[in-house]
Amino acid sequence: MLRPTLETIQISVLGTLIAVMVGFPLGLLGTNSLVVHGILNDAELQGAPVRRTFRYGIYLTARGLLSLFRSIPEFVWAFMFVRAVGLGPFPGVLAIGVAYGGMLGKVYSEIFEGVNHRALEALQSTGANKLQIFFYGWFPQALPNFVSYTLYRWECAVRASAILGLVGAGGLGQQIEISMRMFDFSQVLTILIILFSMVAAVDYISAKVRAML
Amino acid sequence: MSETQALKTCDSVPSPRGASREALTLKNLFILGAVVGFFIWSYSGAEIHLSQLFSRDSFEQIAVYVKKLFPPDFSAAVIHEALKGTIETFAISFMGTLMAVVIAMATVFFASRNLIYSGLLYEMEPNSGWKRFLRMVPYLSAKSLLNLLRTIPEMVWALIFVFLVGLGPFPGVLALGIHTGGVLGKLFGEVLEDVDTQPIEALQATGANRLQILFYGILPQVLPQFVSYTLYRWEVNIRMAAVLGLVGAGGLGQRIHIAISLFLENQLLTLIIAIYILVTIVDYLSAYLRRKMI
Numbered sequence: 353m354l355r356p357t358l359e360t361i362q363i364s365v366l367g368t369l370i371a372v373m374v375g376f377p378l379g380l381l382g383t384n385s386l387v388v389h390g391i392l393n394d395a396e397l398q399g400a401p402v403r404r405t406f407r408y409g410i411y412l413t414a415r416g417l418l419s420l421f422r423s424i425p426e427f428v429w430a431f432m433f434v435r436a437v438g439l440g441p442f443p444g445v446l447a448i449g450v451a452y453g454g455m456l457g458k459v460y461s462e463i464f465e466g467v468n469h470r471a472l473e474a475l476q477s478t479g480a481n482k483l484q485i486f487f488y489g490w491f492p493q494a495l496p497n498f499v500s501y502t503l504y505r506w507e508c509a510v511r512a513s514a515i516l517g518l519v520g521a522g523g524l525g526q527q528i529e530i531s532m533r534m535f536d537f538s539q540v541l542t543i544l545i546i547l548f549s550m551v552a553a554v555d556y557i558s559a560k561v562r563a564m565l
Numbered sequence: 566m567s568e569t570q571a572l573k574t575c576d577s578v579p580s581p582r583g584a585s586r587e588a589l590t591l592k593n594l595f596i597l598g599a600v601v602g603f604f605i606w607s608y609s610g611a612e613i614h615l616s617q618l619f620s621r622d623s624f625e626q627i628a629v630y631v632k633k634l635f636p637p638d639f640s641a642a643v644i645h646e647a648l649k650g651t652i653e654t655f656a657i658s659f660m661g662t663l664m665a666v667v668i669a670m671a672t673v674f675f676a677s678r679n680l681i682y683s684g685l686l687y688e689m690e691p692n693s694g695w696k697r698f699l700r701m702v703p704y705l706s707a708k709s710l711l712n713l714l715r716t717i718p719e720m721v722w723a724l725i726f727v728f729l730v731g732l733g734p735f736p737g738v739l740a741l742g743i744h745t746g747g748v749l750g751k752l753f754g755e756v757l758e759d760v761d762t763q764p765i766e767a768l769q770a771t772g773a774n775r776l777q778i779l780f781y782g783i784l785p786q787v788l789p790q791f792v793s794y795t796l797y798r799w800e801v802n803i804r805m806a807a808v809l810g811l812v813g814a815g816g817l818g819q820r821i822h823i824a825i826s827l828f829l830e831n832q833l834l835t836l837i838i839a840i841y842i843l844v845t846i847v848d849y850l851s852a853y854l855r856r857k858m859i
Contacts, residue, residue, distance in 0.1 A: 365607035423844045424837060427720075427808040427818070431825055432833075436630035437623050515720045519811055525720075532724060548716050561596070 353527065357546055360523035361554075363441050363516075364509035367448025371509070372502060374421070374453025379460030381414035386464055386490075414457075421454025426512055430521040441522030448509050448516070459501050460494075467493040503558045510554045514547050524550075630830075637838060638831035646820055646832075647839040654816035654843065657734050657809070658802040661741025665802075666795055668714070668746030669753050675707035676750060677757035680779070711754070714747030719805050723814040734815030741802050741809070749798055756790045757783065793855055800851040807840050817843075 381387055388407050426447050433443030472489040480488065517525020524547055531539040674680055681704045719740050726736030760783050768782045810818020817840055824833040 362607040365603060369604060419845070420841070423841045423848075425804055425808045425840070425844075427811050428821060428837060428840065431811060431821070432630070433627075435825060436627045442623075511718060515718050518720055518724065528721065528724070532728065544717060544721065547721075551716060564592075564596070 356524045356527045360514045363444045363513040366445045368506045370449025371452035375456030378414045379457035382461040383464040387411045418454045418457040426451035430516045431519045434520045439520045444516045444521030463494045463497045507558045633830040634834040637834040650817040650820045654806045657737040658806040660738045662799040664742025665745035669749035672707045673753040675703045677754045711747045711750035719744040723809045724812045727813040732813045737809045737814030752794045756787045803847045
């Protein structure tokens with residue numbers, strides 16, 4: 353049982369990594385005050401309706417993609433990926449990556465939207481360019497929330513990857529499925545206990561790390 | 566509402582909490598190193614390789630599959646089936662949430678510390694010895710019951726109930742009801758534990774007994790939050806009900822399972838569109854309702 357347990361954690365870690373890779377760029381592009389409006393763009397896009405529309409198009413596309421990714425449940429993603437790339441941990445990673453990428457992206461854009469704009473204005477008045485404003489004004493403000501929410505999602509990913517196996521995507525869930533099919537309920541109970549302690553441990557670790565932040 | 570703490574249920578998008586300080590220290594570097602090590606371990610341990618992910622091969626496989634999905638099958642029979650599935654999903658989530666509320670309301674008053682063994686309500690009594698111990702018993706048993714219900718995921722409950730009561734929407738209702746019962750019990754308990762104590766004190770000063778305090782001092786304070794949490798969980802449950810069918814518990818998921826197993830990809834896309842529409846509508850509806858209420 354150790355192997356599938358570790359596999360579950362590995363799936364969740366890689367899945368979250370992919371989710372960040374999916375969610376971060378889309379979340380950036382889906383932030384209104386970063387792409388379309390706000391002090392970064394107002395001066396630039398003042399008399400340029402075409403460019404503003406273009407930017408707005410990018411923004412809407414990113415939002416739409418994020419909403420598509422997160423509206424389809426991770427189980428359905430997993431099921432489809434199992435069909436597309438075969439059984440094993442790989443479809444689980446992809447499913448978590450895509451579904452959680454959608455959720456992370458949305459929350460990232462909310463975090464970016466919620467930063468204090470005074471600091472940005474102050475930076476702008478010193479003549480900082482956009483990239484500088486982003487890295488010195490925007491990012492430091494958003495980072496703690498960012499990390500904390502990602503960790504929280506990782507916790508969820510551990511749970512999700514543990515049961516995604518029910519549709520064939522590796523990890524503990526697959527073991528549950530197999531034991532159920534063989535009517536070996538005492539084994540199912542063992543796996544559930546492992547699942548329980550694993551989730552509790554991950555919760556604890558993640559809470560500790562977030563308290564340190 | 567202690568939002569981040571309370572919504573620790575994975576299906577939610579809690580609002581970010583503000584907290585910020587400190588830069589690069591030795592401790593942070595250590596954490597960074599640990600995280601990187603963790604990634605490397607995960608990467609090498611599983612038979613997952615990022616090169617595999619970005620390889621032409623798996624992209625092609627996915628592309629082929631996506632091509633098979635189109636065009637969605639909009640024939641009358643499939644639409645009918647999708648509609649039926651959607652309604653069934655809705656019904657499962659509703660009944661499941663109802664059952665959850667019943668479970669939660671039946672246990673939560675025993676599972677909140679300030680109502681059952683400590684705090685203002687009991688400050689006049691000798692709070693020691695076997696009496697306190699006796700009060701701890703219902704508290705601990707209710708708390709652990711809720712924990713048990715909550716930690717086993719809906720999917721696993723559904724799997725168990727499919728074995729116990731057979732295929733169909735009924736095991737879905739049971740699974741949702743039991744798991745959500747645990748979640749709501751925890752959320753309600755947290756609300757109960759941080760009620761404002763001043764009205765309670767005032768009531769106590771007039772000589773009200775504990776039941777009266779509960780009904781006139783505590784419940785009016787917590788009910789709006791109970792309702793809002795229930796609505797929120799209902800929203801989560803609709804999403805969940807849509808996929809519980811993958812293990813045989815009715816709703817859209819069961820139809821998706823059938824479509825996938827029979828390689829009916831075009832029908833599958835129709836069903837996925839149905840889920841997408843359902844989830845989006847529910848999102849907006851519940852956001853609207855909660856805005857209205859608060």
